[in-house]
Amino acid sequence: MYIYSCMRVAMCYAEYNYYNTGLIPSKFYASLTSRDNSNFRESVYQSLIIVASACICKSAVDLMANIIYIRWRCLLTRHIQRLYFSNLNYYKLNVIEKIVDNPDQRITQDVERFCNDLATQILPKLILWPFIVGYYTYKTYNTMGFIGIVAIYGLFAVATVINKFLMGPVVALIVTQEKREGDFRFQHVEVRTNAESIAFSNGGSLEESKSKELMGKLFKTQLEVAHWSFPLNMSVDLFDYLSSIITYIVLGVIIFSGGYDTLSSSELSSQISEVSFFSLYLLNNFSTLVDQSNNVADLAGYAHRIGHFLEVLQALNKRQASSVCDSNDESNDDGNDNKENGIVSNEVTPVNIRESVIESDVAAQFEDVTVATPSGGDSSNLSILVEGLTFHFERGRNILISGPAGSGKSSILRVLKQLWTPLKGKAQIVLSDSESELMFLPQKPHLTIGSLADQVTYPERHKRDYIDTGELDSVLFENDIDEALRLAKLYSVKERLGGIHVVYDGKWSDYLSPGEMQKMVFARLLYHKPSFAILDEATSSLSEEDETYFYSLLQEMGITFLSIGHRSTIKKYHQLVLALTGKGQWTLGLVE
Template sequence: MAVGSAAAGSAGGRRPQPQLDLQFLRRFGKIQAILFPRWSSQNVLMFLTLLSIALLEQLVIYQVGLIPSQYYGVLGSKDFSGFKTLTTIAAILIVLNSTVREACAHRGLERAKRDPMLKSLDQFICNLMYVSWRKTLTEYLHGYYFQGQVYYTLNVLREDIDNPAGQVEHMRTDRRLQSLLQTQRELMGKELWLYIGINTFDYLGSILSYVVIAIPIFSGVYGDLDPAQLSALVSKNAFVSIYLISCFSQLIDLSATLSDVAGYTHRIGELQETLLSLSRKHRDCESEAKTNWDFDNGPGEQTVLGDTAFLLERVSLSAPSSDKLLIKDLDLRISQGNNLLIVGNTGTGKTSLLRVLGGLWESTRGNIHMLTCFGPHGVVFLPQRPFFTDGTLREQVIYPLKKIYPVSGSADDERILQFLELAGLSDLLVRTGGLDQQVDWNWYDILSPGEMQRLSFARLFYLQPRYAVLDEATSALTEEVENELYRTCAQLGMTLVSVGHRTSLEKFHTWILKLSGRGRWELTRTERARRLPASEGC
């Protein structure tokens, strides 16, 4: 219960600002005890290795700093043997220094590699320490988090239930953690050699300038210059060479950033290409519908199809990336006034068929003609879990519209209130403080599953489309409430395409499409429809 009280206290007030006080020192000490449990632990050994490398790096940096003055001495005296020895030592020190230390940083933190004195091996060990520390702390916390009833106490704030899933969730979470850490280790191994190459080239420029100027000096081009004049020449040419090499080094440093840019470019490019392809396909479908079906010309079949939302001709479909056949050679016409109920066991393709109608999936074979547009005047889809935006109660009801529809001032308020009452949500107006009162909550957190579905029906009543596609949109409601909502849809003149399991839904529909799996299907009229005059559709 202490955890529940603490959670309630945190929710009721603002967290205090972290301070460097005694409590900080106590907590820091406890965390260090977890990270460094004993002297022989892996974390302790890595920390001592990192400390030794840092000390060695300072010694190497000092020796590298002495190289320019030594070059002035051997070049001024034209000591070729000393020049070769010094160049060899300098090359060794530079390679060692570029391998010794790279910034201790991790993705998401400020990358300290911008400091040229921090090089590769240091970063590699720091990243290994980060992974090891993360693994140690996470496994330690998981051990308590999934112990007994702690998992449910933190998530449900109840201790009076058993915890049969705690151990299972613990194993799954640890498995995901190990996969993440393994990916990070592989990435660090690849980055190590990249940074070694970059840092070696950066420091190599500091001696390359002296090697370049040494060629004309030892070949006798400047044989008439005294040591003082040679020193001035070396200083002048060294600056120019170092400047040019520095500019080129910046291009080399960009190679690490270039790989990131390439990744971003490919991801954005793929998204752009997909969006453009879908947009072109949508325009082609609209153009095809307008070309193939003229709703304004004459009587006959075209007049009948003018009241048609979807026309399916020998349509077969499978789930994406799957060869499992769900529906085979389906012929179906969904027309106004002919309500269709889609039934079948789980996995037979009920929701898949709705996704094909909505243009989210493509059929494996056959033609699908959408002859009515999506939107308030055409087709509106209601999923099992509705979508809500951040905003007022009015914005939830009128979604996806941005303005009231129709533009009628206070009359629109009356419509919304009426539809909220029909959906059984009159009390929601009191909880929100009004239609236009800004709320600071997440609608998914404040509403129960049943209230979410009621609010989606209030939205449907407000939009009043010609066709409503309901994908188990009343699964969280009682049969009595479901009947009231469907009865209101019928009174508002909507044609319904429903997916559901309750037999009580049959009385609100004209046709039943039963999906049996493996491509099999059966289309029949309902008992109620058989007693009525035959009508076209389906």
């Protein structure tokens, strides 16, 4: 609020200066035509002061417009980020429901351009617009009469109608252009992210042709925008040029009809200068609005993309809220059923689930869960992976999930983590899903931007803040990380980097081998020391020797694990095997 008020004051002062600047020529005309030396000198001093303060005001307005732009961008981006990162929306939008294209581009680029255009191009022009137009309308009416007002307002009305008509197709094209821009950038980000794999598989020329194709589509749309902008620009320029001559046409009408017959020639030239300033300034304010047509077209394009994105995020949150309500209702019902029936057992299950389990010993449970691939709203795309799955993941009973590739092993974990909604039944993490209780080690390790310490403590945040405020002993913190790195056989990485707090200025996946990346995820596990762990092929890139080492270490530390893996050597670390046999079938049995 404070910055808007400052901006309004600076704009008022700037307008006052423009007004005085506009009157300078008439003062010069008067002093020059009357050969009045002292008046002339006074005009020179006055005009220098006016010009200097006009410059200061203009720069102050620019500064405030920039501050407002940054503030708006910050507020809008934060609002979108809050929605994007809540309820796993970032996952749903990027992996499951691709309802909006390029969410990253909308958050970074579209918001930036929208706020920049609005705050620096449009707001300064509009903030005092009604007052200025009112004032100069009054001045023009006083000096030119009714005819001047009709001519200026008439011209503006015609220009507005024409521009509104011409702007429609440009707005639609800007929306498409932004989508194409995002697709083009995404293709290059993909090449950057997977440079090594592409190089190994000689995919360079294929990627080049894909990039070329996307570039072609983008440039085609840009050309269409340029073509459709041509009539719009022409109309804007026509209004600009017409507005510069209409004043003189009206003045001609007034003079030739005897309007200023009583004035001497020096008074007439001073009058013409003053009248033309008022009317030109009024016209200038109108043409400023008309000139914004292009900016408004761009702005409408960005606003459409941001608005659509916000609508989708809000709809996802609403859907999540209503599904939570539904599941609460269901869980109340289930509670009663369970009391009556006890825990359900499955006939195809060789090992019956114990009838009573100590609640605190259960980390996760599946009750008659049917898992299907996400269909994106089209039920013909739906493929059942596992049907009626019922088991408990409980302390001291390590479970191995096995089955052919694509049989749905990871999908069971996705359902448990609430990334996918089961077609039927209930899968839930009973303990709190925090790093101290239960940790997931995903199939593709994700290493975040930052230091080695950030990798090991992930996803814990703000540790450094606690160290800075003295709430956490930095030596203890660093010792814990060192210990985790040593146990994960990654201490050499710390030495290579020169310390755990050195920020690696690049992509960790290019710096570490796939095996080292998996070790890094184990370092996380060893740092957080949870009671339970879920490992999705977490040792697939490690040697058998390292795999044996890590599984033995987990057993020594008393961590209960549920793991997915293909190697038979890891069987001996588990008590139960959940085997997926395809077409929704599964068996749960003791390890032989």
